[in-house]
Amino acid sequence: MEAAQSLLRRVARSFYSSEQVVIVDLLTQRQILSLHELSLHLELPMRRIQAYCNELESARILELHQVNTVNTYCFVNYLAAIHAIRWRLSTIRDETETPKSTDPEHYCERCEIVWPVLDLVDQDSPDGLLCPKCRKLTALLPKEDVSTRLFADLGFYELRLREVDQTKLPGSSFWAAYKMLPESERTQQDTSGRLKALVNQLPHPETQTPSLVFTFSCRRGTRKRSAAAACSTVHLDLEPHSVASPNPVFLATSFLSRTNATRLPTHGSDRLTPPRRCCSIMSETSISLEPRLGPANAHLQILFPYIDVICFPCSSRQCLALLVEQFACWRRSALWTQDKSRLAPELLVILTSHKVKEEEVRRVLEGSSDSWMLRPSALTVTRSHAFGGRDKGGDEDREAVLKFTRKLLQRTRSRKSDLGLLFSAHHLMALVDASLQRDQPFPGYVELSRTARPVTPDLSQHLGNFIALLGQGQGQGFGEFATDAIAASLLLDHYAPGMHAFPPHRVFHDLHREACSEALRIGNNTPAQTKPETENSTGIVDSDTFLESIVARMDELHRSGEPAVELHAKSYHKHQDQWLSLRTRDTCLLCIQRVPQYELPCRHSICEHCVRVFGHASEEGPRFFTVYHCFLCGAYAGLHVRVRPPTAGVGVLCIDGGGVRGIIPTTILELLEEEIGLPIPVQEHFQVCAGVSAGALVLSTLFLNGWTAAKCSRAFEAFATTVFRRGQLTGLPGISQLWTVVNNALYDSLPLEVTLKAIFDATTSMTAPSYASTIGAKLALVVAPTWTPNPLLITNYNGVGETSERKGAWTGLPSQSYDVYRGEEGLAVWEVNRSCTAAPAYFAPMHINGVGLLQDAGVTQNNPINLALSELRSLYPAQSLPQYLISLGTGISMESASREHVPGKRTGFFKRHFLYRLFKAYMSLLSGKKTMDDFSRSTKTSPLFERCIRLDAVVPGPPAPLDDAGSVPRLKRSVHQDRLLQGAICALAKRIVASLFYFELDAIPSQRGMQFRGSGCIRCLCRAPDEALSALMQKLVQSSAVFRVNGSRVPGTLSGASFWTSCGNFRKKIKFTSGDATISITLQQGSPEYPISGSPFRLSELVEAQQLNANFGRSDHRERGRRD
Structure with missing residues (x-):
């Protein structure tokens, strides 16, 4: 083998x-x-x-x-x-x-072709015969040698x-090998857009509630019907007379055959070709079936929970035996697990021959089916000789089925209405599609409706945090307060606009009961195996009573008929006095489901999701939100938040540490802003930022204070002069080293702390409203704890994100764990920056209460590129790549360190001392170039490689010491004189300009065969009447910029009417066709062209990001399909 x-x-x-x-x-x-x-x-x-x-x-x-x-x-x-x-x-x-x-031949080694000599007679040259193809000299080579x-x-x-x-080869039967495949890989469901097409024919699919009649047939017909049966095809139609009815009827027809359900075709048999269907294939989904179920039962397994009546024409005992076998398959597959007796479909058996007696059918079926499958009134047996006659067609059979099923449909519709499970046509289509996407048995209607919007995985932990918080001296009135808050939170979680009106008790049982029970154990610190007593020290009643009170409150609130957002606001306003004393940074108290991100002046913390749900949309655009007052206590908030469009890419900025060399990154940012040439601060082009040492200080002034790059450069130069000021004695050679050992630092920390408090308000917290929240930027400052080698990130977003992604670099480099601070106390900005700049030997480490002793992270990782990428993946799990990643260095010295070593010359005592060698090793760590080189080698074959840009300046002469404030002007000049750096900045500016545009789909693209067709709009992040929009368009028109979709130019000019809306905003509508479910959009400003924000796009990711498939409501409680 x-x-x-x-x-x-x-x-x-x-x-x-x-x-x-x-x-x-x-x-x-x-x-x-x-x-x-x-x-x-x-x-x-x-x-x-x-x-x-x-x-x-x-x-x-x-x-x-x-x-x-x-x-x-x-x-x-x-x-x-x-x-x-x-x-x-x-x-x-x-x-x-x-x-x-037999003639001699010539051989061309370049073309590897043997030429007869007669073909080369007219190809002679002074040196010999030339090859007619490449005109190179050939060699006389007998063909026998070749x-x-x-x-x-x-x-x-x-x-x-x-x-x-000499070996025995395996069998050559395809079907034998196919049969050995796992069932999940072997059984495939081919689904067309037939159901969607039928639903689109209805005038009001959002309000019409259809019924589904499933008709089986076990008769043998033409070869065409046999082929359809072999492929287990289900044909779906809409009863034409019921199109305008409030209750339209869908008719599904399939064939039932014992052969098809138990045996696959053998090798050598004719390949069966199913009949051409009215709609082309739209998707392919693997379905895991019960082992003994064959392909003939796969469609029924999916459609069974939605069937109202099963119609089975029976003409012989063989047909009856097939139905009994089908019953056995239903029992084994466990198609339904809730309210089986009440939701099981009605069964209508139509006897079409005198060979089978009605009493025999009842006796056989009632004896072979479970009690849940056939209630006393669930089986109807009737006789009709007109059904299925040879002179009858499909229309006559359909009319016969409808005649017998009308009363049965009224019965099933009444039961489903009582249970709150009578779905609209739109919701029915969405549930069937969700069933096709699952590889597990039917879970339940409620859980299936949350496929695109699952419950928060750590819901139990957040509810437990809330209950534990109430138990800390808040036992009085706990029952009603906790019940109202949790009930309002669960209603807000589920009943988004567009959600089916499931009964609250069913929602709680299917989605929230287990999480609430676990939360009660967490809040009471009760072991999982121990049930709480009726009354405990926290004043909380036992779990069963407490859960029942939550359900009762959910029912009471839901019956009012008001939107979940309004119900939630009223419920919280009712207990506003009790919210005044509750504070936590672990759980957003507004939704009790997520980690908070923004700390308000009243010290209440809320998450970004609540800002989008409850905040006021600003006039600047649909993605600008303002929180005027705290939703919990009513105090002034003054929070402004910009949310990135979900289809746009994410820009990443990293800045190395380096003491006074930090002037180089600020100068580079100045030049970049000038090259872009738009009235937009340079920091607005980045959404995830990480900085070490001086880089952290630069990022804090840019993103938290909102300083321009030019102001940051001026302030940095003054800052270096102030903090790096030695005393008269410490400036003497040898004395400074001795002072460092005795005092634990070369410089006094007091001037540094006073300067930082002047730059940043002494009371301002990292998570307080800032310029970063206004532009939607996430900032991570890296410090090094003295008790662990792992870096610690202190962020302005309270460490939110996927914890599982924070395992180190995800680019193939060696993994490095790191921690993200999320404590009960907010850290002051000046304290964090003091810790970031506490370089060993220069400044003493900083102790922060609740955290510990912290120092400059340059001793572990001076280039934070890996940490930034890991945070990007944690904050934006759907973003596989950054839009661009800019790494700013702090200078490359032209003078090689090897010049200090002269071969044959004896090293002096001081240079051999361990303190000197340790200091040199530490200084070598401050160069981020090695980290960047390792990163580039590991990503050279990855799409990430071309998106990562390193900007650094070559500094003439020896490297500047970290504390040499006098070298700042020389470092600034080196940036302006570096020609290679200027070219890289020019190219980056064009890339950033292209990223000011993004793309949104108008609707879910359609598929025809392997081709995807759709339409959407190219939009701009700059909006009218912002002057940046007019400046951007003027810049692009002057450069004759054009958009390209999958390589093809978008017709028209940027100043044309088709590129603008009536409100003065940029919008270009495009149509596209793609064969690989992706679309690439670029902006060409001369050469080369650069991708717009988020490009290239996967169509499935666009649909998910825009929540176009949120048929049961969006998480932000906005209308589906509404552009944000």
């Missing part, structure tokens, strides 16, 4: 492309793979995979088998492949051994063939 696999791999590498080599390698490991799996492995569109496989199939290396309408599998038939290789080698040898001419080299290459294949002949 190994010999055959090795031979196939060698043949692929010798005769085929690299993509085909990968395909053959994968097939030698698995033997059978679908084209869809190969497309995922190679990250190539299906059409290219199909072309590669077609070429391999023509050479008999593999076989292609179409199992159903869209599922095509590649299969390695080793016997056929080995025979094909043997024949091909034999053909090559025969052609090579056959002499074609053949000898070729025979040597063929020797390997002949050796492998002899080894293969």
Whole structure:
């Protein structure tokens, strides 16, 4: 077997492309793979995979088998492949051994072509005969020599063939290998857009509540119907007379066959081709079925929870036996787990022949089905000889079914209405689509409706934090207060606009009961195995009573019919006095479901989600929110928050540490802002920022204070002069080193602390409202704790994000863990910056209450690029890549350190001392270039590589000491004189200008075969009447800038009417067609072109980001499809 696999791999590498080599390698490991799996492995569109496989199939290396309408599998038939290789080698040898001419021949080594001498007569030159193809000199070479080299290459294949002949190859049946696949990979559901097309035919799909009638047939018909039965096709229609009715009827028809349910076609049988359906294939979904269920039951397993009536025409005892077998499949598959007896569909058996008696049918079915499946009134047996006659067509059969099912439909609709499970056509379509996307049995309607908006995974922890907070001296009145707050929070979580009106008790049971029970144990510090007493020290009643009170309160609030947001606001306003004394930074008390991000002046903290739900949309744009007053206590808030468009990319900025060399990054940012040439502060182009030492100080002034880059440069120069001021004695050689050892620092920390308090208000917290929140920036300052080697990040977003992503760099570099501060006390900005600048030997470490002793993080990692990327992944899990990552260095010295070492010269005593060597090692860590070089090598083959830009200046002369304030002017001049840096800044400016545009879909794209079609709009982050918009357009018009979609130019000019809305905002509507579910949009300003923000886009990610698939409401309680 190994010999055959090795031979196939060698043949692929010798005769085929690299993509085909990968395909053959994968097939030698698995033997059978679908084209869809190969497309995922190679990250190539299906059409290219199909072309590669077609070429391999023509050479008999593999076989292609179409199992159903869209599922095509590649299969390695080793016997056929080995025979094909043997024949091909034999053909090559025969052609090579056959002499074609006795004339001498010439060989071109460049073209590897042998030319007869007669073909080269007119190609002579003074040096010899030239090759007619490449015009290079050929060499006289007998053809026998070429053949000898070729025979040597063929020797390997002949050796492998002899080894293969001595082994036993596996069977050559595709169907045998297909049957060995796991059930989840073997059973595929092909779904068309038929249901969506039928729903779109309804005049009011949001309010019409349809019913579903499922009709089985076990008769044998034409070959076309047999083919459909073999493929387990379900045909769906809409009863035409019910289109305008409040209760339209969908009719589903399928064929039931014991053969199709238990046996697959054997190898060699004719391939069945299903009939052409009215709609093309829209998706392909794997469904995990119960082991004994066959393909004929797959569609029923999906549609069963939505069926109102199952109609079964029975003409013989064989048909009745098939129905009994189907009942057994339903029992084994456990299709329904809640309210089985009340939600099971009605069963209508229509006897079409005298061969079967009604009493016999009732006796057999009632004896074989469970009590939940057939209630006394659930089975209806009737007789109709007109149904299914040979002279009848499909329309007559449909009319007969409707005649018998009208009363049954009224009964099922009444039951579902009482249970709150009568769905609109829009919701029914969404539930069926969600069922198709799951690889597990049906979970329940409520849970299925939350597929696109799942419950917060740490809900129990936040509810537990809230209960524990109330137990700290707040026992009086706890019951009503806690019940109202939790009930309002759970209603807010579920009942978004567009959600089906599920009964609150069902919502609580399916989604929240387990989390609330766990929260009660967390809040009471009660072990999970111990049930709380009726009354405990916190004044909380026992869990059952408490949970029942929450459900009762949810029911009471829900019956009012008001929106969940208004109910929540009224409930909180009712207990405003009790909210005054509650404070926590672990849980947002407004929603009790998330970690808070913004700390208000009243010291209440709220999350960004609550800002979007309860905040006021600003006039500046739909993504600017203002919180005027605290939602909990009513105090003044003054919080302004900008939220990034969900389809836009994220810019990342990293700044190294380096003492006075920090003037270099600020000067680079100045030049970058000038090169962009727009009235937009340079920091607004970055959404995630990380800084070390002086870099942290620069970021704090830019993003927290809102200073311009020019002001930051001026202040930094004055800052360096102030804090790096030595005394008269400490300035003497040797005395400074001794003073450092005795005093634990070379400089006094008092001037540094006084200066920092002057720059940053002494009472301002890192999470307080700031310029960073106004522009939507996330800031992380890196410090080094003295008790652990792991860096500590102190952020302006209270450490929110996916904790699982904070395991270090995700770029392939060695993993480095780090911690993110999230404590009960907010840290002052000046304290954090004091810790960031506490460089060992220069300043003493800083002790912060509740945190510990902190120092400059340059001793562990002076370039925070890996930390920034990890935070990007944690904050924006959907962003696979940053829009751009700018790493700013603090200077590269032109004078090599190796000049200090002269070979053969004895090193002095001082340089041999361990203190000097330790100091030199520490100084070498301050260069972020090594970290960047390691990062570049690890990402060289990744798309991340071209998005990471390192900007650093070459500084003439020796490196400037960290405390040499007099070198600041020289460092600034080096930035302006560096020509390579100027060119990099110019290119970056164009990239940033392109990122001011983003793209949004108008609706979910449609799919026809392998082609995706859709439309959307290119929009601009700058909005009217901001002067930046007019300046941007003037700049682009002057440079003749154009947009390109998948390489094709967007027609029109930027000043044209089609690019603007009536409100004066930029918007260009485009239509696109894509074959690989992606779309690339770039802005070309001369050459080269750069991607707009977020490009290239995956269509599925765009749909999810815009929540276009949120058929049951958006998390921000805004209307679905509304542009934010």
